[in-house]
Amino acid sequence: MQTWRTGTRLPLAVDALARDASDPAVERLRTAFGGDPVAVEERLVGEPPRRARRLRFASGGELLLQDGVVAAVTFHVVPAPGVSRGLDVTAWLGATDDTLDALHAAVGTRRGFGGLGTPYFVLDEAYARCDYQDRRGWKEPGNLRAIVVSLEQPGRDSQPDADFCTVCxxxxxxxxxxxxxxxxxxxxxxxxxxxxxxxxxxxxxxxxxxxxxxxxxxxxxxxxxxxxxxxxxxxxxxxxxxxxxxxxxxxxxxxxRRPMEPLPPVEAWGDADRIAAARDAMRYVDHEPGAWFLVEERGALFLDARYVVSTMADDSALVRLDEDELAAYRDEGHDYLSTLARRIHDRGPHREGSEFRDRDLYRGPEARRLRDEVSAAIRDHTWIASQRRR
Ligand SMILES: [Zn+2]
Structure with a gap:
């Protein structure tokens, strides 16, 4: 049941979204937050730039405008810098405490989890993101930091309050x-x-x-x-x-979702140092769509083979070809690698007792570097493939 419409003060925030500062809905919210802001900050974000403006109120409420339009409304439970108090969010929502279950009972609508397990509630077209102190904090009262209401879905869309990220x-x-x-x-x-x-x-x-x-x-x-x-x-x-x-x-x-252009070979645009670096780097050799990639680094061959972990997930393993496998590859070529990749898939490296478990370099200490290098080798291959198609 959508009790948030009648039992909480969240509609004040939802109705102000996408309105400009002079709209009566925004005026009502400002009044509820206590009138004039105690701190106003403005900055240009991105290129071409948008103008982000943040108004903080003594009550712990906050408005974030992008090019003059309300993009997010924040209820700070933990006081924001420069503001002496936090908002009593349990009173605003009519909740018994600030645990996720208590907020859920008060809001009475569907909840979801965005990236990094951030919980949120769906309020018609809008979302109320609940920022807790840490990931498990929502089970214990007193850990809620803020609720951010916006039209952007947590985990899927960029969050408007990132316009004031002090890092990026x-x-x-x-x-x-x-x-x-x-x-x-x-x-x-x-x-x-x-x-x-x-x-x-x-x-x-x-x-x-x-x-x-x-x-x-x-x-x-x-x-x-x-x-x-x-x-x-x-x-x-x-x-x-x-x-x-x-x-x-x-x-x-x-x-x-942004387009990725194929890249010309480094010899066509890089300087001598860059070309030399590319010579030492991992390079693409061959692949079978959806199944495997073969890459080479300083004379050694590595097979990146996909395997299924569960119906929900798959992963890939990176195996350095041993002497027998190299000999078989020399004899049978591409087909042998498909056979080997099939064996890796069938004998999933994620399982105890799989002979590929210890050989999977993506499980080793250099996993991050190797994943990055294989990605880069495959990226460079995209250009080669597009030239062949022409
Ligand atoms: Zn950032």
Missing amino acids: VDLLVRGPGDVMDVDATVAALATAVADGRLRADPSRVPLADLLPLAASGLVDRVEAQQTCATCGTVLCLTLPRGADPTLVRTSLDGAR
């Missing part, structure tokens, strides 16, 4: 006229990747290759993607040919 927003460097300074932004992003504030997506262009690739004129657009370790936003820096560069902030889902 200011990595975009602006020059004269507030226009993005691409060279300085690339440098700032690279520093943040190096110190772990951002994580680069290895299946996309490395930041260091972005400018040389754009300068080569061989591609219509190049894009590097890196994810903020703090807010989970993916920063997509795109250099299109003959158009202004952009920096789009999106969710993991949104980033995956």
Whole structure:
């Protein structure tokens, strides 16, 4: 039952969403929050920029506007910086306490879990995200930090309050006229990747290759993607040919849906050092769609084979071909690798007693590096495949 409409004060927040600041619905919410804000902050976000404005009220309420329109309403239970109190959210929702079950009983609507297990409630077209101190905190009273109401679904859409992430927003460097300074932004992003504030997506262009690739004129657009370790936003820096560069902030889902151009071989655009580095790097050799990839690194061959973990999940194993397997591959070629991949699939490396369990390098200490390198080798192969199709 939708008790949130009648039994809570959440409609005040939901009705203000997507309205501009002068709308009566926004006026009502401001009045409920106590009139004038005690702190107002404004910043430019992304490129082309939007203007994000954050109004904090003495009651613990907060409004976030994007280009003058309400994008999120936050109930801070733990006082936000610069505000002395938090909002009594149990009173606002008529809940017995701030555990997820108690809030659920008060709201009376469907709940879901977004990325990183963040719980939320569905309020018609809107979502109320519940930020707890830690993942298990929702079972014990006193752990709720804030409730954020917006039209963006947690886990699927980029969250408006990420516009004020203190880690990733200011990595975009602006020059004269507030226009993005691409060279300085690339440098700032690279520093943040190096110190772990951002994580680069290895299946996309490395930041260091972005400018040389754009300068080569061989591609219509190049894009590097890196994810903020703090807010989970993916920063997509795109250099299109003959158009202004952009920096789009999106969710993991949104980033995956963005087009990926095939890349020309490094010899066509890289300098001598970059070409030498590519020679030592892992490279694509062969593949069978949906089943396996064969890559080579300094003379050794590795098979990346997909296998099914359960009806809900699959994974892949990375196995270095031993002497017998190399001999069989020399004799039988591509077909032998399909047979071997089938055996890995049947003898799932996730199972105790599988002979591939110990051989699976994705279970070893270098798993992260190897996954990144295989991704990069496959990414470079995409261009080769597209050239063959032409
Ligand atoms: Zn961030």
